[in-house]
């Protein structure tokens with residue numbers, strides 16, 4: 128209970144944000160052999176699935192759940208957003224976030240997405256690249272650059288996305304620690320429900336004041352953009368803006384921190400690809416897409432059947448919950464050659480790591496830009512870093528969310 132109090136306390140006591148890290152991931156090291164096996168059996172399964180830790184008990188009061196492993200089958204579901212509804216997220220996330228675009232179906236989704244989308248176009252994001260993202264990453268690098276060694280998860284990947292969001296929202300610097308704490312507590316709501324709800328309420332209260340200020344004095348920040356946004360005479364209500372801002376925390380922070388960590392992990396384990404990217408930064412785009420294919424930070428997304436349907440010959444009952452295993456789809460042996468290998472030079476680059484269809488990730492251009500700036504800054508400031516031979520070898524773990532827990536490196540005088 129003490130944690131709940133501290134989340135709502137306006138003078139949040141100093142804390143080590145890293146302590147709240149990774150409570151949602153699970154500790155499976157390599158789920159992919161089992162995912163391949165299941166996909167080979169059938170790209171679509173009905174009933175509970177045993178991922179190696181035992182299957183859940185079936186719930187006789189609900190239609191049997193469905194799990195989709197194949198690439199084409201996942202795309203088919205995401206394309207048909209009338210048969211497969213996103214309303215399932217209302218049960219999963221609605222309580223903590225409020226009503227967000229993630230859980231809306233058409234036409235409500237289209238209208239609401241149109242209001243927030245302009246702020247996330249890659250051209251519009253350019254204004255934040257140098258003054259904001261590069262500044263955040265450089266400040267973080269300043270704190271360890273002289274030591275010759277660092278854990279890049281603890282020092283960089285875990286920290287920069289939340290600071291980038293705080294700056295994009297135009298929050299005062301002195302509020303960053305409490306904002307980061309609420310962000311982490313909301314994101315880990317599945318592990319500690321009361322604490323997550325308390326953080327959500329505290330963040331809501333906090334945004335009431337910020338919004339009032341932006342309405343009277345708009346600035347060059349995302350909240351001011353959202354306050355001004357208008358499509359066909361429609362505007363976002365305050366409540367809609369609070370919900371959207373809450374969604375940005377798990378959607379934009381957890382994912383980017385994990386993807387950038389997995390990219391560094393992949394490069395640190397393949398010197399040829401590390402050197403290629405170090406020497407030619409234009410390769411970043413394909414390296415980033417490849418990591419989101421190879422180790423998508425979110426491996427599963429959800430839908431619910433709005434009517435009876437059939438997928439790859441498997442019957443789906445109206446009301447059935449559907450788990451789309453985008454991690455498995457991204458390594459579908461029918462689509463990719465050598466799917467388990469990280470290869471930024473592969474020909475087949477299409478993937479569903481950012482989803483697909485009307486709900487495709489709204490923040491993907493921001494994720495790409497921030498990760499590019501972070502990696503370039505590391506390359507420029509540290510030189511060609513390598514894994515620390517004296518530290519424990521890092522590994523990627525997790526099930527629904529995956530990434531490395533540490534990335535100990537040496538560089539310069541430390542190398």
Ligand code: HEM
Pocket residue numbers: 228229230240374375378379380382383386419423424425428429479480481482483485486487488489490491493494
């Ligand atoms: C590598 C980083 C990221 C990955 C892999 C990722 C992945 C995804 C995926 C798979 C979805 C689709 C969910 C579904 O259809 O059920 C999604 C949606 C979304 N993402 Fe991302 N995301 C990333 C970064 C970001 C960032 C940086 C932001 C914003 C700051 C963001 C904001 C959103 C939003 C608002 C949605 C909901 C879109 C809608 O429902 O129309 N994401 N993301």
